Amino acid sequence: KELHKDRVNRIVEQVRARPPKSPMCTARPGWMSISLSNRNYKKDSNWRPIEVNLGDIISVDTEKEIVHVESSVTIGQLTKALLPLGYTLPIVPEMDDLTVGGLINGTGIESSSHRFGLFHEICVGYELCLGDGTVVETTRENEYSDLFSAIPFSYGTLALLLSAKLRIMPCKPFVKLTYTPHISHNSFYKEFKECSEARADGPMLIEALAYSPNDYVLMKGDFCSSDDIVRGKKNSIGLWHKPWFFKHVQSILRGGKEVVEYIPTRDYYHRHSQSLFWEMELMIPVGNHPLYRWILGWLMPPKVSFLKLTQTELTRELTERTHVAQDFLVPVNQMERILKKCNKEFQEIYPLWICPHDHSETGGSLLKGPIEPDSNGRQMYVDIGVYGLPKCVHEKREEEFSMAESMRNVMEEVLAVGGFQMLYADVYTKKDEFEKMFNHVDYRKLRQKYKAEGAFKEVYDKMNVCYSGK
Numbered sequence: 001k002e003l004h005k006d007r008v009n010r011i012v013e014q015v016r017a018r019p020p021k022s023p024m025c026t027a028r029p030g031w032m033s034i035s036l037s038n039r040n041y042k043k044d045s046n047w048r049p050i051e052v053n054l055g056d057i058i059s060v061d062t063e064k065e066i067v068h069v070e071s072s073v074t075i076g077q078l079t080k081a082l083l084p085l086g087y088t089l090p091i092v093p094e095m096d097d098l099t100v101g102g103l104i105n106g107t108g109i110e111s112s113s114h115r116f117g118l119f120h121e122i123c124v125g126y127e128l129c130l131g132d133g134t135v136v137e138t139t140r141e142n143e144y145s146d147l148f149s150a151i152p153f154s155y156g157t158l159a160l161l162l163s164a165k166l167r168i169m170p171c172k173p174f175v176k177l178t179y180t181p182h183i184s185h186n187s188f189y190k191e192f193k194e195c196s197e198a199r200a201d202g203p204m205l206i207e208a209l210a211y212s213p214n215d216y217v218l219m220k221g222d223f224c225s226s227d228d229i230v231r232g233k234k235n236s237i238g239l240w241h242k243p244w245f246f247k248h249v250q251s252i253l254r255g256g257k258e259v260v261e262y263i264p265t266r267d268y269y270h271r272h273s274q275s276l277f278w279e280m281e282l283m284i285p286v287g288n289h290p291l292y293r294w295i296l297g298w299l300m301p302p303k304v305s306f307l308k309l310t311q312t313e314l315t316r317e318l319t320e321r322t323h324v325a326q327d328f329l330v331p332v333n334q335m336e337r338i339l340k341k342c343n344k345e346f347q348e349i350y351p352l353w354i355c356p357h358d359h360s361e362t363g364g365s366l367l368k369g370p371i372e373p374d375s376n377g378r379q380m381y382v383d384i385g386v387y388g389l390p391k392c393v394h395e396k397r398e399e400e401f402s403m404a405e406s407m408r409n410v411m412e413e414v415l416a417v418g419g420f421q422m423l424y425a426d427v428y429t430k431k432d433e434f435e436k437m438f439n440h441v442d443y444r445k446l447r448q449k450y451k452a453e454g455a456f457k458e459v460y461d462k463m464n465v466c467y468s469g470k
Contacts, residue, residue: 057077
């Protein structure tokens, strides 16, 4: 804790020493971000980079079921520390290198989100440095409760996040995972919606992969002990030589029968890491071949930061023009409409990641509440993850695809159904359209109240891609 205090004091000194009205950002280079997007705002000489060295777990309290972490602690660090103790975060986003700070200031979602919501909903307190260097502790109940509620989706534009306290819960060493193939959208949607809306009365873990407009595999999981494992059904999918998870799931789809497996919990949490969902297939087409897996599988995956650092300007520009990496969160009853729109505008990119989340009003946050809340103020939404290259790009006809036009067409539909976009990805909407998607009224009041004006840019100024109209 003393080390953490020293680190905080060094950050405060930098904040107070910067020229007046100079906007701040962390000194972490853009290539270190887990997002494939390239942010250029840090190259602006008007920004003042703040060195933030906050990468440690401060404490784990299993009695109160709270873990206190610095903002740059990663999900990989947390799973390694918590699982041997028999504990886990209620929501464990997929990639090892995702940081707690990124998941709070942005957002995080996983296969338990139909029970627990988005990542910020497992947080009980934030330690923040305001624009004038004041350090405050925020919770849902204290005098800074309005600021606590506003931090999610603020992307570091209200304050610098120094540390956070997160809920943890007991877990077991294995996940019993049931894979159910579906060959029609209607049958998939019926089971997916029923399981998701059961919330705590349904499976602990739910996700699906779509391989075409009518081919899906629904995966439902629950924690279990080693004593529950059926002989011959254990699958340690995290071993270096195992096939990429999305390929394994696709083989079950082709088999046409429901399959049950028992997977080590940490392997389950990082099931998409080896193949970066399915992005590695674009980079290494032979990467799932058994021989490659056996000889070189241990090298996978490369760090996203390494891939970005080693990009040439030409490959970076080509990626920005042709590579889709987006997540759209929409009401579950509007899922088919958005799936059809994505299929058309992004020219049959598959697989798609489909993950439900229990959406609620956060109060003060940029994030708007559900469009049709139930009596408890909640509504089941679904994250549709689109990652890959459009068909025409695969066929060497890149000129036929306009990222800006397709994104704007999809976002028009997403906005119409009360949905929103995850902001780790490129934002192509104009500012007035962006402000329809997110609640800026309370956000701007809080920027004034907590001295963020002049100290931090607004979210749109950090996240947008200049729209050319092409």
